[in-house]
Amino acid sequence: MQTAKDQTDATAKALPAEELEELMPSKAAAVHEILRREGERELSREAFALFWSALAGGITMSLSLVARGIFQANLPEIELGFLIEAVGYTFGFIFVIAAGQQLFTENTVTPVIPVLRRPSLGNIARLLRLWGTVLAGNIIGGMIAAAVFVWLPLFSAETDEAFLSISRHLMEKTPTQMFTGGIVSGWMIATMVWAIHGLEASKLPLVFLATYLVAIGDFPHVIVGSIEVAYLMFMSATTVPEALFIFLIPVTFGNIVGGTAIFALVSHLEVRADEEEA
Template identity: 50%
Template sequence: MAQQNKNQPDEVEVESEENEQGKDIEVDEEELPSAAAAIHEQIRQDGEKELERDSMALLWSAVAAGLSMGASLMAKGIFQVHLGDIPGGFLLENLGYTFGFVIVIMARQQLFTENTVTAVLPIMHKPTGSNFLLLFRLWGIVLIGNIVGTGLAALAFNHMPIFDDATRDAFTHISEKVMANPPAEMFANAVVSGWIIATMVWMFPSAGAAKIVVIIMMTWLVALGDLAHIVVGSVEVLYLVFNGSISWHEFFWPFALPTLAGNIIGGTFIFALISHAQIRNEISQKAKAEAAAKKRRAEREKQSAENSQS
């Protein structure tokens, strides 16, 4: 029955040595060369599961994540209105930025920047054309779903009778601050943001019950640095689009394209590559040692069989 399910047209499977051998990825730290290797393999296992998920499930989860990210703008705007100029207000206001991330990650919704490291590790492990297609499929679906969700949140904030004028003005002020950066700065900020989010994902396997603390700590840092994030930023910039302050063209440039490129480079080509490189040789050496041990066992068994026959 399991083999029949694998042959269904809607099923996808990541190409990996473990899948070819019918095994699971080893994530037990005691069976791996180092703690870093155990973290890497845990994240690679999670990445394979995400790459193999059904397209519609991915899309709806991504739309939900985009909507949830509206909580970051909402909390930050409400804090700004009520904190005013009190000492420490800047710190508390930016704490509101973390709300959307907490909801999305704890609810296991699909967030684009989280996938820039999680889903990339299986491809780095086995960079085949099929695996790259699965990665681009995941990224495309999740990014589209996130943008749709953020657009719905921005529309609701603009047109539903939820917030007073002071809060709407705060939303506008926060969003205009995002658009104040030229494309080069938007890109540079997004590289750092992508790297921080990737670092956060790398910390999850060893975070345990402190996972929510890790989320708040790392995303609060993104907010304090006024760094660019493609999903949270889309809520903010689309708010300006829907209230007529800027055009759709300005959403894509100077915001979306530089920010998207920076997040991908920071999370994938910097963090994920370095993280993969540090354990690739360890895992390779372990695989070679296991293969050599298997070969020696086979030779001993063959020799023993020949001796018994003689």
């Protein structure tokens, strides 16, 4: 027999997004439903489609390093010049999200919502498949971009030196700093995803603000950081074990904790409380 909750879900699924707020008990519940729909679509996509979109996303994310490096190389020595340089960090995120390409940290919240809504071994397996596919595609795409930057004469010597400086600064952090900073950046990106679905007309300003704060706060992000670390590896300035155990593993888990365990779970519990009161 169909429950009242099932009937509400079916009705919500049939409504366009702009009419959801009238049905749902709060705006947060309406955004939750929009994310659930999108998450269901992502979980149902073929692995190859996800991978190629993630590969493209990883390459596009290299624009964050490119823009930041060019800014750093060409800015005069001025106090607080890093506030201008940090604008470049936002470029990759803006273009990836505008292009609709897969980005791993977006997926720590969007496909998690339907899994939290209807937890099951099958849904958890679909989520892990999506995470693994997108993370692998993003990292491989980022490594391709980093290899191109190292081996092709694309940039000035000053810009190449700026790439090295930015990447070395990242690897100065300890694994604990990588993990805790990754929690903050994962939470901020998840907040951004939730916000842009709640205020679609302000998508690009919201992306800029969230990722600019990640940049000036010096919080590591697994995909941007993987491009910087790959650049160091191709320049023989770091090793594979250092890349894995100092950067990749701590930041990946930090981003997942911040985006999923903190933001997505708390937001889901908020919406469940709204529905129980309605």
